[in-house]
Amino acid sequence: MAEYESFSGVITRIDDFWVGNGRQAGCYKLMSVENSSGNRVDFVVAPATYFVDHTMVSVGDTVTGFYDTSMAAPAIYPPQFRAVVMARDVPGQSVKVDYFNDQLLSGDGTLKLNLAPSTGVLIQNGQAFTGTPANRDLIVVYGPTTRSIPAQTTPSQIIVICER
Template sequence: MALFKSFSGIITNIDHLWRGSTDRIGCTKLVSVENRDEGIVNFVVTPDTYFVDGVMIKEGDFVTGFYDALAPTPLIFPPQLRAIVMTKVSEYQNVKVDYFDTQLISSDGTLKLNLSPLTPVLLENGQPFITIPRNRNLVVVYGPTTRSIPAQTTPYKIIVLC
């Protein structure tokens, strides 16, 4: 099971990353992100990284990268983390990547999903997911929430990470 964490900031650099002869040249990127506290993270972005809404990123964009905090990482500075999900930050939508249980409550207990028949539930490749996405890692795109604990929302879209 993954423990998803995030880091948000402005992209300061995008460069190619070659990791030996098995890497497809130019397919892996190193995306440097710096936040307001001058914290820096280098995200390794591979062809498997899911981009919310298929956005294109560039230097100067404000983004959030989600990574598995339990995955092995090299002990270097700045930290180099494999991005599982990337999204541009928007004032119109929120994104949460987490494990959601049988009651559709996130593993950190901060968000409960109320599904609507109109909520698209999709696989990463855009195909429909045909059952209720319980006990799964999800990318949840949502707007307003209640002020309850946990906060509740009806998501705009759910992407199931298989």
């Protein structure tokens, strides 16, 4: 089972990333992200990396990259992770990537989802998801939350991660 972590900061560099044969040239990127403490993470961005709102990012943008901690990563500095999801920071909008159980409670127990008719539930290609989002890995886009434990929110959008 996937376990997601995130790292937020400003994109300081975007380069092409070489993967094997020349046919992949330009398809993979290496994004260097530095936080306010000066820590840096390099994200390998593949064609399958999901960008929230399908947003184009560039150097100087503040982003959050989500990666699967159960995937192998090279033991190098700065750390290099394969990005599963990238989200450009938008004021008033939060993004969480996690497994949500049958009660729509996140795997880390910090966020409970309350669905509304206005909540868009999609798959990664933008098409409507017709099943239940419970017991799945989800990308959740939301605004305000309650101050309860766990925090509760009615998300504006849920993207179901169908395949990895």
